[in-house]
Amino acid sequence: MRRELLLASLVVLAGCAVPSFGGSDHPAEPMGEDAIGWENGYWYDDPVNVTTEDGLNESEREAVSARTMARVEHIRDREFTETVPVEVISRAEYRNRSRGSNGSGGPPQDPWNDQVWEALLLIGEDAGSSEAISSTLSTSVQGYYSPSRDEIVVVSPTETPLVDRATLAHELVHALQDQQFGLNGSAETQDRQLARDGLIEGEANYVQALYERRCGDQWRCVDRPDRSGGGGGTVQYPGLFTVLLQPYATGPAFVDHLYESGGWSAVDAAHEQFPDSSEQVIHPDRYPDDDPVNVTVPDRSNGEWERFDHDPVADTVGEASIFATMYHNDRTDASRYSYRSEPSVGWAGDSVVPYRNGSGGYGYVWVSEWDSGTDAREFASAYRAALVEEHGASRRAGNVYVVPASSSFEDAFRITRSGTRVRIVNAPTVDQLDGVHAPPG
Structure with missing residues (x-):
């Protein structure tokens, strides 16, 4: 940009x-x-x-x-x-x-x-x-x-x-x-x-x-x-x-x-x-003292997947971009240019790490930190709802969702929350999710 x-x-x-x-x-x-x-x-x-x-x-x-x-x-x-x-x-x-x-x-x-x-x-x-x-x-x-x-x-x-x-x-x-x-x-x-x-x-x-x-x-x-x-x-x-x-x-x-x-x-x-x-x-009112949390994402990929040779290796999208996600996926009734919604407020930090494999496949790990467990729950719930209601995803075992080929976001997603942290793992298929990012042991 x-x-x-x-x-x-x-x-x-x-x-x-x-x-x-x-x-x-x-x-x-x-x-x-x-x-x-x-x-x-x-x-x-x-x-x-x-x-x-x-x-x-x-x-x-x-x-x-x-x-x-x-x-x-x-x-x-x-x-x-x-x-x-x-x-x-x-x-x-x-x-x-x-x-x-x-x-x-x-x-x-x-x-x-x-x-x-x-x-x-x-x-x-x-x-x-x-x-x-x-x-x-x-x-x-x-x-x-x-x-x-x-x-x-x-x-x-x-x-x-x-x-x-x-x-x-x-x-x-x-x-x-x-x-x-x-x-x-x-x-x-x-x-x-x-x-x-x-x-x-x-x-x-x-x-x-x-x-x-x-x-x-x-x-x-x-x-x-x-x-x-x-x-x-x-x-x-x-x-x-x-x-x-x-x-x-x-x-x-x-x-x-x-x-x-x-x-x-x-x-x-x-x-x-x-x-x-x-x-x-x-x-x-949060400037300049309310600093964002530095979110790091450990590399849990297998030998088939790797991070890009990119500096920096991760991006941070922030509250404004998350608001746009919620607005344009019909997850909020807020005014478009208010940039304030329940699923995006309470953001504390995030990190998106893209991945690729040798076969032309792509995926990512997106970890976000929130001010409270309630804020994290609202974001995770809204993101799941966007996948299901806006992009036709079906739920598989646990927290795994699959978006069909009829959507331009066709992929597999695993969405988990632990306290104030939400982790979204993306891969072309369900079987490849662990290859991109294995669950914590």
């Missing part, structure tokens, strides 16, 4: 004439050093004269970008150290770039990650996780900031270069974050990446929302378009999309919690100590 390629706002700027409004009381340029709220000749409340009926030409984009930078500075109380170039491309061009990024016309296969998403019951064996992620991004991305190239790319729905003010403001926040704190780091696990993005994308959405509140009452802003005319199409993997959207949906409340506790200084400090789990973003 590449953070720089995600954006929650799904609209673009429609063609309209932007009038010139009255000027401000600021001097033409700040005296001495650069001032917060002024960039490249524009104060945050200055007018811009552009015509967007035929899109924005280069000089118009520079004017709009400069004033938007000044406005982001004014809200965030942080200074840009350099100008950020903005490129506008069509969605077709974005798709072409995405398909050609690895030189093979499509994303590479990733069987290790495939097992992680299969464990979540969100991407089945009929689709690869890399292709699913690429497809989801190609229909939902409206723009991105690239830390490696230090540039913003805005995706326009037409060949006419349209720029949405909210998208531009959002991505400029990322540029400001990169210049002030650095954005080149990455997280080892899925859950920690979602947690990290909860701050990064949450702050961008938070500042974007503050920006929008000022439009009309305090600032004159470029009109936003009719949303019915844009968009990239239907999302093919809604469960995956729910996972990817979590930082944008719950991150702003997390940032607001920080801001209310200590202003922008508290948000600055969080860039030095990212949240450790999506749980801390969903439940801001």
Whole structure:
């Protein structure tokens, strides 16, 4: 999951004439050093004269970008150290770039990650996780900031270069974050990446929302378009999309919690100590002290099965992804973007270890730790119910379930709970379950 390629706002700027409004009381340029709220000749409340009926030409984009930078500075109380170039491309061009990024016309296969998403019951064996992620991004991305190239790319729905003010403001926040704190780091696990993005994308959405509140009452802003005319199409993997959207949906409340506790200084400090789990973003009161449990999975496979040569060998999916599992497998009545449900709350830690054999078979061991035995029981019960009621599984002896070939999750599953810990073992057949992970002696 590449953070720089995600954006929650799904609209673009429609063609309209932007009038010139009255000027401000600021001097033409700040005296001495650069001032917060002024960039490249524009104060945050200055007018811009552009015509967007035929899109924005280069000089118009520079004017709009400069004033938007000044406005982001004014809200965030942080200074840009350099100008950020903005490129506008069509969605077709974005798709072409995405398909050609690895030189093979499509994303590479990733069987290790495939097992992680299969464990979540969100991407089945009929689709690869890399292709699913690429497809989801190609229909939902409206723009991105690239830390490696230090540039913003805005995706326009037409060949006419349209720029949405909210998208531009959002991505400029990322540029400001990169210049002030650095954005080149990455997280080892899925859950920690979602947690990290909860701050990064949450702050961008938070500042974007503050920006929008000022439009009309305090600032004159470029009109936003009719949303019915844009968009990239239907999302093919809604469960995956729910996972990817979590930082944008719950991150702003997390940032607001920080801001209310200590202003922008508290948000600055969080860039030095990212949240450790999506749980801390969903439940801001648990940051920073409620650390996740480090769950280890002993290797009990036989000679036919082995772990991948992958660093790290295991992934952690976390509360946000487990919520998506429960929502999209009809195990909760919670609101889709609340990210809180009875089967997912109480998560304390987890570890998913994918396995493979020499015959092209795949499996995994997923061990999760919960705050209480009740929480563990609720999760295990909901997961079993998802297999049976949503994927047609039949129960075999003990805690073994078999999903039939009619489902894209066709496999054998063994689900056991011991106190606050739940263990899910997956293999192609019942006979192979012990080969992947023999029961504890």
